[in-house]
Amino acid sequence: MPVGEFTCAAILPVPELPEVETIARGLAKRVTGDLIESVWLGSKPEPLKSPAADIEAALVSKKIADVRRSGKHIVFDLVRNEESAQNPAAQWIVHLGMTGRLLVCSPDTGLEKHTHAVLRLASGRELRFVDPRRFGRLAVIEKFTPPGAEPLSISPSDFANVFRGRKTPIKSALLNQKLLSGVGNIYADEALYRAKVRPRRRAASLSADELRLLHKGLKQVLQEAIRLGGSSISDYVDSEGQEGFFQLKHRVYGREGKPCRRCGTPIKRIVIAGRSSHYCPKCQR
DNA sequence: ACTATTTCCTGGATGC
DNA sequence: TGCATCCAGGAAATAG
Secondary structure, three states: OOEOOEOHHHOOOOOOHHHHHHHHHHHHHHHOOOEEEEEEEOOOOOOEOOOHHHHHHHHOOEEEEEEEEEOOEEEEEEEEOOOOOOOOOEEEEEEOOOOOEEEEEOOOOOOOOOEEEEEEEOOOOEEEEEOOOOOOEEEEEOOOOOOOEOOOOOOHHHHHHHHOOOOOEHHHHHHOOOOEOOOOHHHHHHHHHHHOOOOOOEHHHOOHHHHHHHHHHHHHHHHHHHHHHHOOHHHOOHHHOOOOOOOOOOOOOOOOOOEOOOOOOEOEEEEEOOEEEEEOOOOOO
């Protein structure tokens, strides 16, 4: 499956901030204004963070006023049919975990294995949640607040403060959703490469310059990935879900042993807190 | 208050 | 060919 410089993650990436952004935009285009007529929730308790009855009660007879991203969460603003979009009665929160997908399809489409939720829409279509590995989560809440700061809007000084005094490796700090919301394994590695910082460095040991570079590199790589993902939204076909939206050329992630694009040194792979981490031993210090 | 480790879960890849 | 084993990783739970 790996094709050229792309890893298999290019075909079915674990959704991080840019992927979730792309998915939320695609969903917003397709289901905004639609009415949820009924809800089916499968498989016992697993993917449900709220009780099934609560989810059903919150969704049924609500109109989807908006779909957007917050961290790695997809937020559906729900309003009662006759009400305006201004004051959502509730929010449906979807976390895709590693393998979660939201499909908009015709009711005739065969139910995929591991389908955990089906929303029947007034337009005649269905919105389905499929998640083989079941790390994804569904919840309803009045008003969602992300645990950490948005990497795309945090100020440089707030960004620096996030890491102040932290002894944990910078890689782990980047992955900590209570600090920053939305950064996953791929973009953490890619941002550290751009900042020329090794993933094992203690977060607190980064200089002001390195923190500036890390902030800039993180924003750049996230925006680039959103841009590339966004360009393929127009290719969405109802039955296909969110396929093929990811086209970023990784510089380190999944490139163990391959030459650094900057200096040719073989990229190293190490494990930090159980997560694979990739870096250039020459460019990153 | 932090930090590190373990656990959940399944499909795909690998090895014998 | 088939079966066992390993590995991927987001985030919550647990332990220190």
